[in-house]
Amino acid sequence: MSSEIMDAYWQTPPMARTLATAILVTSITAHLGMLPYAWFYFTEDRLFRLPPEIWRLVTSFFLSTPSLGIILDPYFTYMYLSQLETTNPKFPRKEDALWYLITVGAFILTVNRLFLGNAFFLQGLIIALCYTATQDQRGVKASFFFFTVPAQLIPYCMLLMSLLMNPASLPLQISGIVAAHFHDFMTRTWPEFGGGTNYLATPAFVSRFVDTPRVFQRDYGTAIRPSSNTPSSGHSTGASAGSVLPDSWKTRGSGQRLGE
Template structure:
């Protein structure tokens, strides 16, 4: 059990967290442990309700399909997001990946609301958006799609073709997902590099602060603590206050034990 937990904690952190959230939410939703009425997105509830139920912006991406979808959807999310998190040159930092998830999810919500109307759960759009982003930097490489080997950049379109046969209802959502990922790629890379424009989706500072290294660090050989920032006027040796030593000795430094 400990080996499995160690392997789990060694996975890519953002991909691991999102896939786990999808799996747990889907188990609870499909078994009736979590009311799905509290998970779906609707603008009248998420925006115009008082107070706004802002968690729906997130939970609309967390409910997978039933049966095999409970396993496959978290698997695909982890597979594609871990590729983005570990080997994509566009995302040098963890906060860049987090900002990518925020912006692409926002684009998906915008496109589905404008073009499709009410769409309660959007995980299929998110999966194909992640697949599109992960595959664009793998041009010239081959990828396995079920029993076939195809150029890596064609995998999202193979997923669209599979949906035409097996699940046509998911096709409009998936098209919105590809549009969202393509728009992100255009604004972040294509337009700045080839159009001479600026990057309109640069990672803001507040996202960087969200992923700042915490004071408590988990290490393989134990737990480390970052020192707190000392207030001005405090000495390096002992804290201010009464003690057994004379006041004149308190300015002599930290001292060293002899022998």
């Protein structure tokens, strides 16, 4: 039984799997007092110590909200990032999804440190992933708790829920939507409809780091990377679900997608 669980685990998309696992492990150890919060938060002065604590640029995105958030935050992170990694036409290569995480995360961190003063940024990243994953799903209906709404409105439903339950997180979440919208504008709207240059194109060093051949085999399927002079095509085929409540994780509903 355990080997089957591990086999299923290793067959999931690697970036989504790794990030969700890091969030789950960090959140459990921190919220249960096994590791101090001081190891994970980000402030600028920590980068100028000797040695510089550069890991905080990453670990500041790993801490979930307490209680139910320990489960829900890794789940939503995995769900939305796996959609970007495997089915979203904006990211035909895995290095494109990695570069998206880097640029959007850097935007969220910068805006929050300059204007908001936050030291942890996961909630902003989750809603950014949600925004990007759902914008190409117009016409698809999704369930948000007891309501059925157009998929592209799910991020704003999340904002409304935060307004009712945790208003303090709103500025961070809004910065995440702004970051995702800015990325979409710079990489798609401006180049395709404004005739401008895509200044956020995935740089060559990221491609070399990932070392992706034209056709690469993944545990969860084979992906074809289009050549640079061939227009990419595709459509989103994310997993369907009927509700964002935990009971719905085990079921699928036709024509509806959870948070998409």
